[in-house]
Amino acid sequence: MTKTYHFKTKVFVHPGKAAWYFTTLPVDIAKEINYFFSHAKRGWGSLRVSVQVGATTWETSIFPDKKSSSFMLPLKVAVREKEGMTLGKRVTFIIRLSD
Numbered sequence: 169m170t171k172t173y174h175f176k177t178k179v180f181v182h183p184g185k186a187a188w189y190f191t192t193l194p195v196d197i198a199k200e201i202n203y204f205f206s207h208a209k210r211g212w213g214s215l216r217v218s219v220q221v222g223a224t225t226w227e228t229s230i231f232p233d234k235k236s237s238s239f240m241l242p243l244k245v246a247v248r249e250k251e252g253m254t255l256g257k258r259v260t261f262i263i264r265l266s267d
Contacts, residue, residue: 170266171204173197177261179243179253189243189253191261193230198238201230201265208267215239220262222251230263 175194182188193201205215214229224247230239241261243253253259 169204170264171200172262172264173201174260174262176258178256178258179248181255182240189245189248189255190240191243191259192233192236193239193241193263195236195238201239205265205267208265215265217241218264221247221253221259224251 173193175197177191177194179189179191182190201215209215210229213232216227217230218225218227219241226244226247228242228244230241232238233240241263247253251259
């Protein structure tokens, strides 16, 4: 099964030494992902995804976040720079999961 999700959300910096940039998936999408793909979870509850922002597509993982009851999506520097993603900016994401 393959599912595709479209959503628009803000970019934020996770506090800590590494200062990674992330976005959080909407909770309703996270619930559906848990329902359909919980069997495919890997280390730390992560799930492999394909992500598209603008003209850029990359492979990564989403990670569960108990605080938000959702998943966090890490945003690579090269992608952020190419697509003009800045702190606090609302960005449209397309993610695809397959089992």
